[in-house]
Amino acid sequence: MIRVNLENIISDLSLSSYQKKVKLIDQQIKKKTGPGHEFLGWHDLPIKISNEDLDLMNEYAQKVRANYEVLVVCGIGGSYLGARTAIEALRGLKSNDPLEIIFFGQTFSSDYTFEILRYLGNKNFAINVISKSGTTTETAIAFRLLKNLLEKKIGKEKARQAIFVTTDATSGALKKLSLKEGYRTFVLPSDIGGRYSVLTPVGLFPIACAGLNIKEMVLGAIDAFHTYNHPSLENNEAYKYAIARDYLYQNGKSVELFVLYEPKLLMLGEWLKQLFGESEGKMKKGLFPASVSFSTDLHSLGQFIQDGTPLLFETIIHFENANNDVSIPFEEENLDGLNYLANKTLNEVNTKAFLGTLDAHVNVGQVPNIVLELETLNEKTLGHLFYFFMKTCAMSSYLLDVNPFNQPGVEVYKEKMFELLGKKKG
Amino acid sequence: MIRVNLENIISDLSLSSYQKKVKLIDQQIKKKTGPGHEFLGWHDLPIKISNEDLDLMNEYAQKVRANYEVLVVCGIGGSYLGARTAIEALRGLKSNDPLEIIFFGQTFSSDYTFEILRYLGNKNFAINVISKSGTTTETAIAFRLLKNLLEKKIGKEKARQAIFVTTDATSGALKKLSLKEGYRTFVLPSDIGGRYSVLTPVGLFPIACAGLNIKEMVLGAIDAFHTYNHPSLENNEAYKYAIARDYLYQNGKSVELFVLYEPKLLMLGEWLKQLFGESEGKMKKGLFPASVSFSTDLHSLGQFIQDGTPLLFETIIHFENANNDVSIPFEEENLDGLNYLANKTLNEVNTKAFLGTLDAHVNVGQVPNIVLELETLNEKTLGHLFYFFMKTCAMSSYLLDVNPFNQPGVEVYKEKMFELLGKKKG
Numbered sequence: 001m002i003r004v005n006l007e008n009i010i011s012d013l014s015l016s017s018y019q020k021k022v023k024l025i026d027q028q029i030k031k032k033t034g035p036g037h038e039f040l041g042w043h044d045l046p047i048k049i050s051n052e053d054l055d056l057m058n059e060y061a062q063k064v065r066a067n068y069e070v071l072v073v074c075g076i077g078g079s080y081l082g083a084r085t086a087i088e089a090l091r092g093l094k095s096n097d098p099l100e101i102i103f104f105g106q107t108f109s110s111d112y113t114f115e116i117l118r119y120l121g122n123k124n125f126a127i128n129v130i131s132k133s134g135t136t137t138e139t140a141i142a143f144r145l146l147k148n149l150l151e152k153k154i155g156k157e158k159a160r161q162a163i164f165v166t167t168d169a170t171s172g173a174l175k176k177l178s179l180k181e182g183y184r185t186f187v188l189p190s191d192i193g194g195r196y197s198v199l200t201p202v203g204l205f206p207i208a209c210a211g212l213n214i215k216e217m218v219l220g221a222i223d224a225f226h227t228y229n230h231p232s233l234e235n236n237e238a239y240k241y242a243i244a245r246d247y248l249y250q251n252g253k254s255v256e257l258f259v260l261y262e263p264k265l266l267m268l269g270e271w272l273k274q275l276f277g278e279s280e281g282k283m284k285k286g287l288f289p290a291s292v293s294f295s296t297d298l299h300s301l302g303q304f305i306q307d308g309t310p311l312l313f314e315t316i317i318h319f320e321n322a323n324n325d326v327s328i329p330f331e332e333e334n335l336d337g338l339n340y341l342a343n344k345t346l347n348e349v350n351t352k353a354f355l356g357t358l359d360a361h362v363n364v365g366q367v368p369n370i371v372l373e374l375e376t377l378n379e380k381t382l383g384h385l386f387y388f389f390m391k392t393c394a395m396s397s398y399l400l401d402v403n404p405f406n407q408p409g410v411e412v413y414k415e416k417m418f419e420l421l422g423k424k425k426g
Numbered sequence: 427m428i429r430v431n432l433e434n435i436i437s438d439l440s441l442s443s444y445q446k447k448v449k450l451i452d453q454q455i456k457k458k459t460g461p462g463h464e465f466l467g468w469h470d471l472p473i474k475i476s477n478e479d480l481d482l483m484n485e486y487a488q489k490v491r492a493n494y495e496v497l498v499v500c501g502i503g504g505s506y507l508g509a510r511t512a513i514e515a516l517r518g519l520k521s522n523d524p525l526e527i528i529f530f531g532q533t534f535s536s537d538y539t540f541e542i543l544r545y546l547g548n549k550n551f552a553i554n555v556i557s558k559s560g561t562t563t564e565t566a567i568a569f570r571l572l573k574n575l576l577e578k579k580i581g582k583e584k585a586r587q588a589i590f591v592t593t594d595a596t597s598g599a600l601k602k603l604s605l606k607e608g609y610r611t612f613v614l615p616s617d618i619g620g621r622y623s624v625l626t627p628v629g630l631f632p633i634a635c636a637g638l639n640i641k642e643m644v645l646g647a648i649d650a651f652h653t654y655n656h657p658s659l660e661n662n663e664a665y666k667y668a669i670a671r672d673y674l675y676q677n678g679k680s681v682e683l684f685v686l687y688e689p690k691l692l693m694l695g696e697w698l699k700q701l702f703g704e705s706e707g708k709m710k711k712g713l714f715p716a717s718v719s720f721s722t723d724l725h726s727l728g729q730f731i732q733d734g735t736p737l738l739f740e741t742i743i744h745f746e747n748a749n750n751d752v753s754i755p756f757e758e759e760n761l762d763g764l765n766y767l768a769n770k771t772l773n774e775v776n777t778k779a780f781l782g783t784l785d786a787h788v789n790v791g792q793v794p795n796i797v798l799e800l801e802t803l804n805e806k807t808l809g810h811l812f813y814f815f816m817k818t819c820a821m822s823s824y825l826l827d828v829n830p831f832n833q834p835g836v837e838v839y840k841e842k843m844f845e846l847l848g849k850k851k852g
Contacts, residue, residue, distance in 0.1 A: 077725030094541040106722045108779050110772035112689045114750035115520040138721060140762045141754055148755055177761045254737050255714055263538045274726030281730025288681055288730060288737060290716050295564060296532045298839055299503030300700030304707025304714060306835030311680050311714060324540035328567055329574055335603045336566040340849050346536035353534050356843030364838050409732030412790050413724055417782030423766050
């Protein structure tokens with residue numbers, strides 16, 4: 001389903017030189033013996049998700065779709081990036097679906113918060129709050145404000161029906177509150193970290209609410225689980241991508257630039273930044289992850305990529321087919337000189353932009369390019385792609401000799417902030 | 427109006443060691459003797475903009491606001507980034523202004539194009555097409571499609587009234603078409619490049635349409651022109667920022683990460699990426715520009731910044747005051763443990779997040795931080811800020827010994843693409 005094209009990485013990477021190390025790490029992942037192994041729950045998750053769980057998510061999603069104008073998804077980091085990525089990628093940026101979805105609880109900005117609360121004041125809305133502990137500060141503040149607003153608007157009883165909680169199975173503030181109030185809840189498994197959680201209810205419930213087919217998405221992930229579940233580099237595209245990244249990093253590249261040719265895929269770049277940046281960026285190591293939308297950003301970052309400091313390589317996530325295509329019309333007068341494109345489709349032009357840019361960056365700019373080739377974007381391919389990247393990320397973090405599943409550096413700013421805010425420890 | 431705080435750059439930068447070089451470059455800019463001097467039109471633009479020009483923009487903007495539901499701004503690169511930055515920053519991301527503004531003509535994506543055309547099919551819309559030549563491919567295709575749709579919907583005569591063109595004063599396809607059709611036009615001065623054009627009608631007309639005060643914005647830029655119009659590093663914050671960037675680059679940093687604490691300022695990060703990336707990223711030199719929104723992205727890139735490869739420094743653009751503030755409510759039960767924040771405002775919390783993160787990144791992570799301190803975001807401060815950055819960028823590009831005003835690398839992909847599309851040369 002995904003082909004990792006390494007023809008343009010301008011280097012003499014030999015797969016076989018990595019094979020032994022990859023085999024060892026593959027065993028480490030499967031036998032759960034490496035650092036962070038207690039967070040490997042995502043690995044066989046696709047084949048463990050039950051139909052009952054998916055049916056329940058779909059049932060609650062139908063309630064949301066039938067009864068509300070807006071769903072507010074309240075979460076930060078891994079608790080919103082996966083869902084937002086899938087919903088934008090599959091519904092587009094100007095969706096005509098009747099349910100609007102707003103992401104909230106990911107910022108302390110009073111201006112953003114003020115605007116969202118003002119907007120929701122006139123809307124009939126439901127909430128999906130997502131937090132393992134229930135005390136993540138951004139999300140907890142936002143949820144307190146939302147709950148207040150909702151209870152004032154429609155009363156405590158109706159508000160109860162409109163709140164859906166995704167949290168730990170047994171402990172934490174949100175679990176406690178849910179039991180007390182009788183909120184409908186989904187479980188965020190304790191052996192899966194935020195950035196690996198898109199295929200749990202963290203991602204799947206909002207995605208189902210958006211009117212998308214989560215069963216297909218899981219089928220794609222099951223397919224990926226089997227496809228990448230062996231150590232042979234010749235046939236494992238996820239591992240092939242992992243060693244190409246490692247090789248380029250070891251040979252002097254310090255930035256990986258994720259390239260997307262569809263504006264609706266921009267959030268995938270954000271999801272990838274978290275996945276790779278938080279997994280690999282430790283012990284003073286790791287590729288700095290950045291992302292662009294082409295051809296848009298060829299008119300901003302294109303100059304630097306082509307001809308600036310040679311510190312980066314590109315990873316292009318390329319879908320061959322568009323979901324909807326548009327023909328370029330013929331015009332008698334042709335003042336804009338575009339008639340050479342008349343009756344071509346925009347996706348044909350976008351493909352030539354991709355090929356032309358690849359040629360320019362690789363052969364003129366000497367920028368290594370990895371191309372991930374896919375056919376059509378849909379629930380199934382996106383589920384497959386999510387899993388592919390998580391598998392790659394585990395392998396390439398272990399290649400770097402770092403724990404792919406912790407994030408000790410994220411705690412530092414929190415401690416400093418809590419001190420300044422006068423929060424008591426404990 | 428802007429204070430450049432260099433207390434956290436973890437280095438022994440001495441202003442005086444740069445003073446001589448800065449003085450020479452300052453002369454080069456003022457006397458227009460450096461490379462690319464033919465594109466220095468932006469430099470004294472603020473004091474040259476006439477009230478008549480601003481009045482005309484406001485007059486046409488009133489027509490747009492009075493007669494249409496949507497304004498489609500059709501442009502790419504510098505022909506949309508400045509306007510979009512200002513409109514989002516000043517109206518917010520969930521504006522309740524009656525005029526919706528859509529940015530288009532910046533992509534070949536057929537999916538995005540399909541969605542926008544579907545959406546506009548039911549809307550009463552006007553167009554502002556922005557292109558110096560009129561043959562920029564993305565923009566020209568989008569405009570052909572929009573014009574077609576509009577003429578079919580409301581007829582050629584009414585469409586004529588709904589189209590506003592920003593283009594060259596005398597030549598090019600759009601100028602020709604405008605003369606023929608009688609479109610209302612604004613001039614894109616030939617001595618100002620795209621990324622320096624936000625204070626020309628390229629930026630100002632859409633900003634006026636958004637209901638914002640462009641006279642205030644120009645006043646802010648005039649203020650900036652005078653404030654930064656002398657070479658003394660002690661008192662020139664734009665130059666001070668330029669040499670700090672240069673110093674960090676020369677001492678091993680290769681990525682500048684622009685940090686914003688307001689989601690509505692995210693596009694400012696995109697504008698800055700173009701400004702600096704396209705100005706400096708040439709001859710295998712330059713800082714790679716990236717941007718984040720905190721605290722949101724502390725939950726994605728925070729780990730890497732705190733503890734990953736030490737290749738970056740941060741530039742924080744910090745506004746002290748929020749435009750709208752929100753109080754955190756008290757809750758009797760306090761299950762979420764947030765009562766220690768009760769009756770504090772979100773902007774107080776956001777400020778502590780900023781200070782705590784600064785401490786964590788600088789003192790624990792050893793990441794140099796430049797802080798640009800501002801008071802309140804409004805038309806005037808934003809106009810000032812735009813000019814400040816352009817002045818910094820000219821100085822720091824010349825410090826790098828590159829031409830700040832060309833972009834030869836952007837042409838390479840275009841040539842390759844045109845070949846693949848079978849476009850005839852000439």
